[in-house]
Amino acid sequence: MRQNILYLIIYITLCGGVCSCERMDIPVQDEEGIGKEESTPLPEIGEDDTRDGSLEAPYTVAHVQMLGREGIEITDAWIEGFIVGWISGSHYPAGARFDAMSAGETNLLLADSIYEHDPARCIPVQLPNNSVVRDTLNLQDHEANMRRHVRLKGDITSYFNVTGLKKTDNYKWTSTSALEDELIATSVTGLYEDFSECNVGDTLVTLKNWRTRVRYQPNHWVVGGNMYERYVSICHTDTFTNRPYECWLITPPINLARMKNPYISFTTAYDNWDGKAELMVFIFGEKDPVKLGLLPRLDVLTANPTQCGARQWLPSGEIDLHSFSGIQYIGFRYKGKSTGKDGTTFYIDNIRLVDKK
Numbered sequence: 001m002r003q004n005i006l007y008l009i010i011y012i013t014l015c016g017g018v019c020s021c022e023r024m025d026i027p028v029q030d031e032e033g034i035g036k037e038e039s040t041p042l043p044e045i046g047e048d049d050t051r052d053g054s055l056e057a058p059y060t061v062a063h064v065q066m067l068g069r070e071g072i073e074i075t076d077a078w079i080e081g082f083i084v085g086w087i088s089g090s091h092y093p094a095g096a097r098f099d100a101m102s103a104g105e106t107n108l109l110l111a112d113s114i115y116e117h118d119p120a121r122c123i124p125v126q127l128p129n130n131s132v133v134r135d136t137l138n139l140q141d142h143e144a145n146m147r148r149h150v151r152l153k154g155d156i157t158s159y160f161n162v163t164g165l166k167k168t169d170n171y172k173w174t175s176t177s178a179l180e181d182e183l184i185a186t187s188v189t190g191l192y193e194d195f196s197e198c199n200v201g202d203t204l205v206t207l208k209n210w211r212t213r214v215r216y217q218p219n220h221w222v223v224g225g226n227m228y229e230r231y232v233s234i235c236h237t238d239t240f241t242n243r244p245y246e247c248w249l250i251t252p253p254i255n256l257a258r259m260k261n262p263y264i265s266f267t268t269a270y271d272n273w274d275g276k277a278e279l280m281v282f283i284f285g286e287k288d289p290v291k292l293g294l295l296p297r298l299d300v301l302t303a304n305p306t307q308c309g310a311r312q313w314l315p316s317g318e319i320d321l322h323s324f325s326g327i328q329y330i331g332f333r334y335k336g337k338s339t340g341k342d343g344t345t346f347y348i349d350n351i352r353l354v355d356k357k
Contacts (some may be wrong), residue, residue, distance in 0.1 A: 002305030008113035017031075032260035041093065055172065056149050061112045061123050067156055068163025074156045079165060080174065081110035082107035082185070083148050084122060086139050092160035093119030100146045103139035110165070114147050114185035124164040125152060133168050147172045149181040187255035187327055195230035198223040215290050216244045219334070224347070235345035248289060251331040253322075254353060257326055261356040262321040264330060267313045268303040269347040277336035277344035279303075281316075283324055291329045298330075303346070313349070 051057045056080035061065075067074065085098040096109060096119040106257070108125040116122060127134035133152075139145055143255050154168035175181050186209055198206060202223040212221055219236045236245050256262055268279060279302045282295040289295060300316040301307060308314045330353075334346055 012186055037068050042306040059295040064163055065124050075108040077156050078151055078153045080151045081112055082114045083108050083145050084111045087124055092124060092162060100139040100143040105134060105138035114182060119341055124160045126159055126166040126168055128190060133171055137171060144178060147178050147181060183253055183327055187253040189255050189258050189355055193351040194233050195223055198230055200225055211250045213248040213290055215246040215345055219245055219247050221249050230348035231314045231347050233345055233347045234334045239340060241338055241340040243338045244248060247336045251330040253327045254328060256321060256325050259355040263318045263356060264353045265318045266316045266351040267349050269311055269313050270303040271310050271345040272303055272342055274344050279346045280333050282331045283328050285328055
């Protein structure tokens with residue numbers, strides 16, 4: 001096995017609701033353009049990938065398929081992926097089934113993506129007869145195993161005339177539930193959000209996996225800007241005084257477990273300062289921050305009259321997230337008490353999450 005792993009390392013090295021406040025167009029701070037990173041449940045193969053087929057560093061489906069193209073077979077190797085289906089009959093890919101209906105008990109389909117439906121991106125996994133692996137993992141008896149993320153040990157070799165896993169004799173779930181697996185799959189390890197995919201005037205942030213949360217009096221995050229630039233803003237208007245309001249803008253889940261040096265930054269601006277509203281930034285591990293009570297607050301700069309003038313963008317600085325782990329969310333909280341007229345408007349743009357190398 002060590003000789004085969006050496007071949008693999010050599011190969012990799014060579015290949016390498018509408019607010020009544022007036023929205024204003026704010027001069028946008030110059031930023032270096034960076035594309036948005038799609039969430040990927042597992043890292044791609046690259047020079048920095050040190051997977052060796054051990055339990056701690058299992059191969060992905062992409063690794064297994066690469067080994068197959070090189071004609072390499074490995075015994076007693078660990079692999080990981082999402083259970084996305086099974087194979088009906090004796091032919092593949094014609095027999096690929098991406099559901100648990102009428103599933104057989106002898107095999108599984110494994111993929112690097114939780115919602116994979118392309119047989120070319122999957123590998124077949126044998127569930128040997130009279131084994132704990134078959135009794136525990138097969139979809140015929142355990143439909144809830146669909147979409148679960150699992151690590152499996154067996155022989156990487158030909159199965160159904162493609163490279164797969166045979167003689168599977170051990171497994172380990174990587175999380176406690178299917179919901180947690182899906183959360184991991186939708187989490188991100190990089191983010192650059194400038195709201196360019198939203199339409200000016202939208203009252204909901206329609207970006208995938210972003211959320212808003214309103215507490216007390218209704219107010220909304222609104223997309224502002226023009227055909228060239230976008231940002232998100234929020235303000236509050238109430239004919240009564242001293243009524244509380246609170247509204248959150250929450251990022252997609254961030255997978256800090258897959259980041260070595262995580263940092264987040266953004267820019268903010270304000271207008272019509274009334275001394276009542278505040279914008280704070282928190283980090284938390286569950287979807288709904290309102291139910292969590294006291295939250296860790298991030299030490300960041302947000303726009304206010306002591307830091308900058310009205311409608312001037314203020315960088316937050318780079319916030320080190322090293323002290324946090326697992327799946328986390330970043331929440332921007334707009335909170336205050338009404339003054340009986342238009343309150344402070346806050347603007348947010350260029351939310352950037354990076355993994356510094």
